[in-house]
């Protein structure tokens with residue numbers, strides 16, 4: 391580690407360096423990416439000063455359960471926490487809660503907080519996440535129209551969904567988030583309609599086979615799933631009691647859906663304002679290099695807010711997933727400690743709806759061949775996606791072994807062909823076991839994924 | 846409360862007291878033990894909380910359910926007979942003294 395310290399000290403000459411010769415590190419945003427960055431720095435022995443700035447007052451928490459177990463009531467607040475209360479002080483990490491980074495003075499190397507406090511940095515990590523896109527129609531600001539991103543928002547939503555009344559819930563957008571919310575609301579006993587503008591659910595991120603299976607599951611559970619339909623306006627009640635509260639969702643074509651609660655899940659926008667104001671390169675995300683450094687080499691960006699060059703697509707992408715935020719955080723921590731190198735981790739993602747376990751390995755956008763293996767009728771199958779004959783991603787429904795093995799195969803490179811998968815009785819487990827010697831490392835295939843892939 | 850020993854691949858070990866209700870995974874995260882990632886937060890989805898239970902273990906551990914079994918086929922380091930997902934190992938006095946070995950890599 392001595393060499394690493396020398397490295398950081400040298401490149402921060404003239405910048406704030408603490409008593410250990412290590413740069414002061416400031417991390418903005420205490421979500422998945424921010425917390426994993428500071429934890430990984432300490433786990434790897436970083437001796438310098440670390441400050442983690444959290445706009446939210448809640449102890450840093452995980453977001454995935456917000457639309458699943460937490461909303462349902464099967465995961466409690468303690469189960470959400472990324473780390474317990476005393477974790478940060480025990481590791482000498484200054485966690486500043488309930489304050490917001492308002493500006494970055496790159497010339498002086500300092501972050502200014504809303505409270506007026508100033509935090510000098512030698513290295514700065516932006517982990518500001520993303521925020522829900524708003525529905526761009528009239529009535530979107532009525533009461534009872536919600537998005538879901540934060541714990542506070544989940545608590546409010548849970549209040550509405552569990553106050554004993556059976557509600558008409560309209561979910562706008564059939565991405566992962568919208569469908570998870572629909573599943574949870576339905577499980578809690580509400581009448582649920584999902585409205586999706588494109589031809590099928592989760593169309594941006596999964597193949598038709600998975601899309602259809604998931605839509606069928608929702609319909610089987612009693613959810614109305616409308617595709618190729620757009621919301622054109624939201625209307626308040628006509629009664630004197632609730633003029634400001636949403637009661638009707640108007641669709642193109644004129645259909646009007648009754649609604650006591652409208653949940654909007656139409657994607658997220660990266661929180662780039664700080665970076666933009668600081669003059670960093672920005673464009674649907676803070677643009678970073680393969681080492682996850684912004685256009686200022688002392689400033690990194692990780693997680694939902696970062697747009698990075700992915701070796702898996704051959705172009706810049708922005709991914710919204712726990713995997714991406716966590717693995718980028720670890721990479722940046724290593725980079726700060728002098729173990730420099732490109733970020734190359736294989737993307738993967740999961741979602742849970744009712745009892746369905748959906749898992750995605752790699753990036754399947756831009757595939758030209760998809761082969762289904764397993765038993766779709768029994769609700770256990772995987773879709774193997776190929777581009778130019780090479781495996782680029784695998785989607786699994788209730789097949790966790792396929793998912794895990796696929797991650798290994800994709801990461802190390804595989805010569806699995808569409809024909810192998812299509813063979814009757816194909817079993818990925820057996821295939822992986824047969825191949826004792828790992829295949830030669832291959833360069834990941836280039837494919838297309840211009841939009842944020844997981845919403 | 847249980848004393849849990851996490852043995853690192855480099856031969857060192859970390860011994861911590863973990864209170865119930867918690868899991869062996871949570872115990873590692875709480876104490877910032879680097880060898881456990883647990884990206885899915887304990888929902889048996891990711892396989893990045895893989896541990897090898899010490900060969901000499903005689904403490905009672907819960908039966909492995911099907912999804913844990915499946916996830917263990919896809920861990921970064923090879924599955925062995927003593928492989929478990931640490932997020933599926935609840936901490937109680939019954940496992941006081943448990944020793945687990947951390948794999949070389951989780952992802």
Ligand SMILES: Cc1cc2nc3c(=O)[nH]c(=O)nc-3n(C[C@H](O)[C@H](O)[C@H](O)COP(=O)(O)OP(=O)(O)OC[C@H]3O[C@@H](n4cnc5c(N)ncnc54)[C@H](O)[C@@H]3O)c2cc1C
Pocket residue numbers: 418419420421422423424443444445446452453454455456457489490491492517518519520538539540567661664692693694695709710711712713715738739740741742
């Ligand atoms: C409801 C929901 C369910 C999800 N389910 C899954 C799932 O099943 N699987 C999966 O892989 N991913 C899931 N995701 C996505 C995953 O949670 C995110 O990709 C991940 O949290 C990204 O981490 P991050 O650190 O980039 O951002 P975040 O976790 O959003 O953290 C960013 C933090 O920065 C703070 N912040 C922003 N600006 C400032 C500022 N100027 N000063 C101080 N603080 C600031 C924000 O308040 C926030 O707390 C889900 C997301 C949501 C919302």
Ligand code: FES
Pocket residue numbers: 870882883884885886887888889890891892893894916930931932933
């Ligand atoms: S934490 Fe993901 S499988 Fe245990």
